[in-house]
């Protein structure tokens with residue numbers, strides 16, 4: 001298992017380029033199942049999760065190949081498709097559940113493993129099942145698999161009004177991909193508004209789908225008989241961008257985060273500015289300037305759905321709070337167990353207490369390097385940020401979590417002047 005060795009204390013300077021968004025690329029790879037015509041995606045990030053999704057599509061019979069420009073990938077679901085997502089692949093990546101909507105929409109049946117629990121919380125898929133059932137699917141759970149087919153007498157899914165109990169990102173995406181080929185109108189109430197949703201909608205519209213309201217909490221879709229191929233560029237990864245903003249804020253320096261879209265990061269940018277960091281919009285990017293930990297003021301924040309503060313940025317911003325002046329309350333409202341980085345940050349000298357959904361962080365003057373263990377993707381990023389500011393050497397173990405969701409994080413940080421290297425084992 002690879003590790004990252006970081007010698008802290010260096011400022012970050014220069015330009016770093018953000019890759020395509022993981023959480024847009026994953027549903028968009030699944031959307032290629034919706035048509036027999038070739039689909040081309042550009043700016044696909046080089047990540048373990050993308051490799052896993054590609055493997056899953058390949059297992060089902062989708063032909064995939066990389067090409068040309070870095071991040072270019074083409075897909076053809078023209079041949080015979082086996083609409084089955086096996087446990088071996090689904091267990092490593094929950095986003096595999098995103099094949100359910102497109103498979104039902106185009107083939108009328110699917111067998112997809114239940115994803116099971118996950119380090120950050122129980123993460124059920126009851127809403128996915130409820131919504132697709134409203135669209136005319138019958139879904140039974142058998143031997144750990146969701147076995148889905150069309151209700152008797154139906155030849156395709158039907159439009160429906162779906163109001164989920166909570167805002168769900170992949171749920172909204174599954175319903176969108178199901179509804180584009182369903183008969184009639186689907187209305188998604190309480191839809192997720194994360195920028196990955198309009199990005200997927202734009203791809204589907206290019207394929208011939210009729211969608212309105214994407215980017216709001218009410219999406220209306222008129223089903224069409226068939227979709228065609230398209231070329232689509234994956235939107236820039238706002239969480240990767242936000243991670244670099246926090247890294248520079250904590251370590252100090254002056255960096256342009258290229259391709260980052262400030263309008264996708266408003267809640268994070270506002271907190272960074274309140275913390276004393278200068279964040280400005282520049283052409284095709286965001287510039288971040290910080291005097292480093294000694295100049296930072298701790299910030300309270302609470303995670304909520306977009307456009308609120310993203311749960312996927314909670315761990316990284318908490319790392320910054322550990323070395324900022326003052327105390328802060330960090331409240332996690334989306335996942336019940338997303339504080340696993342806390343004990344590792346404490347090993348680096350942070351002062352944090354957890355009380356249910358709230359972490360109380362008392363800023364300390366310095367962190368001191370130690371060996372720490374990554375527990376999930378964003379927790380790993382938070383430990384890397386802490387390592388960049390800690391005195392001495394920090395060894396972050398189990399970085400396969402980081403590799404699932406960050407495209408060459410250590411190479412990009414090294415380009416900014418960080419002393420960081422991958423240790424192969």
Ligand code: EPU
Nearest residue numbers: 023095123124125126127128166167168169170334335377
């Ligand atoms: N939920 C249910 N039932 C459902 C669906 C969701 O109870 O059927 C609950 C979840 O357990 C959670 C809340 O609703 O408490 C919101 O979960 P959501 O469905 O929105 O999460 P997700 O779609 O599984 C995506 C991202 C996550 C990100 C969350 C929240 C992808 C592939 N994943 O997950 O990304 O944290 O939305 O924004 O888009 C990450 O990138 O590190 C990551 C975990």
